[in-house]
Amino acid sequence: MIKSNNIVVIEPNKKLSNYWRELWGYKELFYYLAWRDIVVRYKQTVVGIAWSVVRPVITIVVFSVIFGKVAALPSEGIPYVILVTAATLPWQLFSTSLTESTNSLVNSAGIISKVYFPRLTIPLSSIVMCLVDFAISLVILAVLMIYYGVVPGIEMLMLPVFTLIAVLASFGVGLWFSALNVKYRDIKHIVPFIVQFGIYVSPVGFSSTVVPEKWRLLYSLNPMVGVIDGFRWAITGGKSFLYMPGLFLSLVVILVLLVTGFMYFRKTERTFVDVI
Amino acid sequence: MNIITVENISKKYVIRHQTNNFNTFRDVIGEKIKRLVGRGNDEGEREEFWALKDVSFDVKEGERVGIIGRNGAGKSTMLKLLSRITEPTEGRISIRGRVASLLEVGTGFHPELSGRENIFLNGAILGMKREEIKKKFDEIVDFAEVEKFLDTPVKRYSSGMYVRLAFAVAAHLEPEILMVDEVLAVGDAEFQKKCIGKMNDVSKAGRTILFVSHNMGAIEQLCSRTVVLRQGEKIFDGETQEGINIYLRKNEKVFSNEAEADLSNYPDRDSMGNTARINKIKLMSIAGQVTNEFKMGEDIAVEIETRFNETVKDPIFDLTVTNSIGQYISNIRSDWEGFHNHDSNGIVKTRIIFKNPPLTPGVYFLSPEVIRSITEGACLDIVHIPISFKILNNDITGFGSYTNWDSNKNINMHIKSDWS
Numbered sequence: 001m002i003k004s005n006n007i008v009v010i011e012p013n014k015k016l017s018n019y020w021r022e023l024w025g026y027k028e029l030f031y032y033l034a035w036r037d038i039v040v041r042y043k044q045t046v047v048g049i050a051w052s053v054v055r056p057v058i059t060i061v062v063f064s065v066i067f068g069k070v071a072a073l074p075s076e077g078i079p080y081v082i083l084v085t086a087a088t089l090p091w092q093l094f095s096t097s098l099t100e101s102t103n104s105l106v107n108s109a110g111i112i113s114k115v116y117f118p119r120l121t122i123p124l125s126s127i128v129m130c131l132v133d134f135a136i137s138l139v140i141l142a143v144l145m146i147y148y149g150v151v152p153g154i155e156m157l158m159l160p161v162f163t164l165i166a167v168l169a170s171f172g173v174g175l176w177f178s179a180l181n182v183k184y185r186d187i188k189h190i191v192p193f194i195v196q197f198g199i200y201v202s203p204v205g206f207s208s209t210v211v212p213e214k215w216r217l218l219y220s221l222n223p224m225v226g227v228i229d230g231f232r233w234a235i236t237g238g239k240s241f242l243y244m245p246g247l248f249l250s251l252v253v254i255l256v257l258l259v260t261g262f263m264y265f266r267k268t269e270r271t272f273v274d275v276i
Numbered sequence: 277m278n279i280i281t282v283e284n285i286s287k288k289y290v291i292r293h294q295t296n297n298f299n300t301f302r303d304v305i306g307e308k309i310k311r312l313v314g315r316g317n318d319e320g321e322r323e324e325f326w327a328l329k330d331v332s333f334d335v336k337e338g339e340r341v342g343i344i345g346r347n348g349a350g351k352s353t354m355l356k357l358l359s360r361i362t363e364p365t366e367g368r369i370s371i372r373g374r375v376a377s378l379l380e381v382g383t384g385f386h387p388e389l390s391g392r393e394n395i396f397l398n399g400a401i402l403g404m405k406r407e408e409i410k411k412k413f414d415e416i417v418d419f420a421e422v423e424k425f426l427d428t429p430v431k432r433y434s435s436g437m438y439v440r441l442a443f444a445v446a447a448h449l450e451p452e453i454l455m456v457d458e459v460l461a462v463g464d465a466e467f468q469k470k471c472i473g474k475m476n477d478v479s480k481a482g483r484t485i486l487f488v489s490h491n492m493g494a495i496e497q498l499c500s501r502t503v504v505l506r507q508g509e510k511i512f513d514g515e516t517q518e519g520i521n522i523y524l525r526k527n528e529k530v531f532s533n534e535a536e537a538d539l540s541n542y543p544d545r546d547s548m549g550n551t552a553r554i555n556k557i558k559l560m561s562i563a564g565q566v567t568n569e570f571k572m573g574e575d576i577a578v579e580i581e582t583r584f585n586e587t588v589k590d591p592i593f594d595l596t597v598t599n600s601i602g603q604y605i606s607n608i609r610s611d612w613e614g615f616h617n618h619d620s621n622g623i624v625k626t627r628i629i630f631k632n633p634p635l636t637p638g639v640y641f642l643s644p645e646v647i648r649s650i651t652e653g654a655c656l657d658i659v660h661i662p663i664s665f666k667i668l669n670n671d672i673t674g675f676g677s678y679t680n681w682d683s684n685k686n687i688n689m690h691i692k693s694d695w696s
Binding site for chain 1: 289356357358359360361362363364365366367368369370371372375377379380383384386388389393396397400401402403405406
């Protein structure tokens, strides 16, 4: 009768050596959870897909007017609207994935307390919907690029890489916050603050060359600085300046966030149910 | 061959008592800052609570084991540990084979999704592969009897349909070990029968079943072996009938030889806040003599004393009668009989007379309950099975005393009948 001979041992504080293999075994669950989020999202909202376009458009318009016209900040020789769009889209991706992943575990309390699976599946799957939104919003960029006659170069091929970096950045923070949010529910009130201030602290409405030279490395501690600079660089065909040490520092920060976030998540994962 | 080995399992919970209720905005902010700095009343009052203490048992391949015990005995915690939802504090469990645990039906059902979509989602959550769900899809739909509504969002389903669909998905899992918690407590009687039948099929196919329930009838039907837990400890492991007897005797030991019980410190209860508390229950003959033995057909007088700590407008008093294997026999409710005690406050004594109860000889249990109101339905206090009474044989028809011909059948009711 017994087909599988795998023995599961349940012990306190057991180190799961084949965690990644187990996670891979639950890829269908990951797929279904992501699919559910997408289906429900577009079923529940009236505007549906339009929503993924309207939100960034409003930000782009407001920022282009305030920073480009009113404050008249320098634009590195590219149309200001393009400069802002190239930053708004990855920022939106970062902020929505951060918000979604932070709330993901608490929102799934019902499933977590009744069924076992690697909990990492939940914040991971919550990000898929944000990527879909992001993909749709790329239409805005395409339209604007055609309108302003911005011709992309070979650098455009790096766009998926910078997208991945943006996702990893939000996931690094998201891992920490989702796990902390299970225990301290006020974390979810902190995230809107981060998102709200972050958009001004990050070079979304202005070029990062505005920041004085000597502060640039320090400024790049914000992982989104590298991502946004990278986006602008890729879209404008290398016209805008990509500050390599800064990008490297952003990557290091992201890596540290991911590793520590994962460790904290793993440590608290086994007892989520007792506190959720 | 052991398929599950549980060795010295213990589980500790830490309960934090939060004293402040965040009344003002300032409190909220202050508390938040304290939290962020890592102080706050997090370390306030902590209480340790052992949900399970040093429990060990083995389950062999193909065995059907029931786990029984009162509320808070640790049954559900045991199942949560076995299904890896949470980790033990001490001890070790090893399991061989694919496990499916069913702690609830319809876990992860999304109201906006259609029946069809939910079958796939729920199946995936329960650990089925997509191919497997596809293969079983028609069977699941058949079993749930929802084919007409497959593309309707489940939020428009009746509760019966919802439960049927949810159970159908779960019933078509094909694990080597199935762990089930109380799920049979849902749905109508016919559906429950279908579920037990399905679980019997599963076990006939040689699968191992672990079944947690309050329903002794279902345990009796399904399980050959029973583990009895009490306050986190294993007090019995063996043949089901004996286990059920021990479980029930444990209750009797606490109170049931008494016709009068002080419930103020009775542990097995569910209360909402501290609005009302049932303090005393007393059984008497109609003449006022305190007793818990009655002849068949004899009127039974019950007195309950409830303390209300705040005014409750028109509360409902309720007595649930259960039989010796824990099945529900009757609900006796004040509102159905037109009794009202408006603005209940302080000590309220209620006297109930069961008129000519149609119960057959045997032992019965009573669980008193106070509910806030018909419209709100909130249970203020329910005391589980604190008292029992015995119905003695009596020649009520004038044609000899009552006999239960088939003691395997649990017959609790006598309906008076005219024959011609």
